Amino acid sequence: MTPAFSQDTRTRLIESAILHFAAKGFDGAGIREIAKGAHANSALVAYHFCGKEGLYLEALKHIFTRKACHVAALAAVPAPGTPGAREAAIQGLKDHIRAFMEDLISTDRSDPVEEAAMVLMAREMQAPRPAAAPLLLEQIQPYIDHLVACLRVLRPDLSADDLLNMGLSIQGPLIHFRNSLGIIRLIRGNPDYPEDLSELVRHLTEFSLRGLGIPEAFPQPRS
Known part of the structure; x- marks a missing residue:
């Protein structure tokens, strides 16, 4: 499917860059082919972005600007020892x-640019470019801060390193699910999976809470 690029030349270059960087990586994507995909002169890459590295960073910023961060909108978790903190941390x-x-x-699966944006983000997560590292850390910090705040209340026995490891153990399956969604749909024989995200979230939440050893999060069987 051909993406419906913006009428603005600068934005078209960014959208074309997302497609090409996602498909070929930073080193494999060329300025000329990116410009051609945007129906623009390749000299405009230097004019608007000061070169390929600048275009790459602007592509990432464009993705982050368009992508909602629901985690950042969540309520803050009370400090450890605060009345009701444990219940609040579970929630x-x-x-x-x-x-x-x-x-x-x-993600709008009908939009090739949005799909490419997810691929590019997965690529950047696996091997962050030095120039992009500060931007990437800034974007993922809300996820780290909120999750660690929950874990600090639920597992006060863990060290700072262990809290980060526990957080990675929780977020890892979620990221793996998104990055492997194509093969998961093939295994299930369902190109639309998951139709009901709430059921998947329920499973992932229960799996994580049991791994944390939080018995009060689950109904206890009657004797």
């Missing part, structure tokens, strides 16, 4: 997983 973790999955899945 906070549930909300975090739901919001994180909404952020990962909320």
